[in-house]
Amino acid sequence: MTDKDAGPALAALVVGPQGAYAVGPGLDEPWPLDGLVTRFAETSARLRPRWVVWSAAAALRDVVGAGVEVSRSWDLAEAHRIVHGGWWATPGHVVAGCRGLDEASVPAPRAPRLHGFDGDLFDLAAGDDVSLFTGDGHLRPDAARWATDDARLRELAVLALECQGLQHEALRRIGGPHAARLERTVWSESAAAVLCLELERDGLPVDRAAAEDLIAASAGARPLDDADAARIRTARDTSVLTHAPGRERTDLRNPTQVRELLLSAGVDVPNTRAWVLEPYRHTHPLVDALLRWRKDERIATTYGYRWLDDHVGADDRLRGGWTACDGAAGRMTAQNGLHNLPAPLRPAICAAPGYVFVRADLGQIEPRVLAVVSADRAFAEATRADDLYAPVAAKLGADRPKAKVAVLAAMYGQRSGAAGEALKDLERAYPVAMGLLDRAYADGVARRPVRTWGGRLIRFGGVPVPSLEPGVPEPSGSAEFSATGADGARGRYARNAIIQGSAAELFKAWAATVRHAVRPIGGQIVLCLHDELLVHVPEQHAAAAAAAVEHTLSSAARAWAGTDEVRFVADTSIVRRWSEAKP
């Protein structure tokens, strides 16, 4: 192997409760925790390695917290999720995956036996010469906490490098000619895990006064005490119950009581969900009042003063926990409302003085991803257009709304509705893309695991039904009989997971590239929302950041897709507030 093929050096970093250890080429040293950040920065500058860690959260939180850049990492947990699927990716799961041991037999850490003490530590005396592994070959469940001396930390670091090698081998085996693509997925997923630490560190800038005003509009003035809070709550309830004389005692938070209330007003509904009630909004003032109450109640309970006080720091940043990869399809997740902030509150998300947001969202990402994953040349041709549905409509001889419904129905699996004829035309026009969706559906029904474009394994419980011989078509339509049952749900899940999951990988690859590109001009990614990025940047660099966001999409998409035949587009704008309209 030549130096060119070798790429950057691999160095492992393990951070234990009382110290850290780093192992790599010309590197084999314990680091005291109070010198961790400095040593990491120095070593990164000297070796420029790809840092191998059991997880970014466990090894790199302090480093990222101190503002040090982590340029390249190999996150064993994220790599494990790609190679083996599932959500659990503790060091024990990583080792089990590398050694071919059953995931179900990974020993769980024992609960502490005494409050304030780690029960497992009682089993060992300092200096005991005990293996890192249990008798059946698993990593000790408490290995990370148990590694309190340099020798044991070093063992874990060496083991991390071994696991990296085994994961790398597994990628070659799984990926075959596409192994390089799978490896790039590990890189970008690892970068996303570091980005999550940065998002937790930086938070989302909030205009606190604006947030208070918006909350007040729904929840009323900030209560002075508990009695005041109860009074405001009762007043909010009264706005609805005043339309229901004789039923003022109804608990609006109890769906059963609400349903009875509605029945007494002549509105007979199977449940009280908003979309069910919407048609009755103007048949009785009670319904309209109830739907308005629901909106206000949502903000009062979930996004009210308590939310503001608990999650917006003294520096006016909204913070929550981030994960790089959810269980199903590999999207990022965020807590404390960062991913489901109601639109009416978005004007409160405001850049700091002297800063602006560069806001960019990927347009029609899922059908474009379908073009990549299926390698359908005709469908790829449609992605040349800014509006993909226009050429699809032309090819189908249908209007745009019909073409759009047909594409969405094909991707997500329609159960109700009228896409029928257009769907048939779509099958004829883009047989390759539609074939991929059909195959994914059949795989899900049969519980056969599938992989995203980037290589993430999506598994199903139960015993898979073996594939038919190559060349023999699936019994087409057989799955349709169970479209509303558990089989159909699994089919739709599989089809969705491939598309949504592959889209998530592209998004993370893009975000990782943007993060590098905007760092030199003081930009920070402050929000990732599945297909949307919010970059906080000094206003004099806004145009440069916007250009970087656009430019990196081209390069990230080309690298991810392995082709430039499929075009990805972003809608990019420079705004002060998140809510400001697109240009």
Next chain:
DNA sequence: CGACCTACGTA
């Protein structure tokens, strides 16, 4: 106290 349901916010 946790499991589950209903409901709703986002993509």
Next chain:
DNA sequence: CGTACGTAGGTCGT
């Protein structure tokens, strides 16, 4: 036009 996620308040059973 389906899938995914996080949060809160209710009920019910332990």
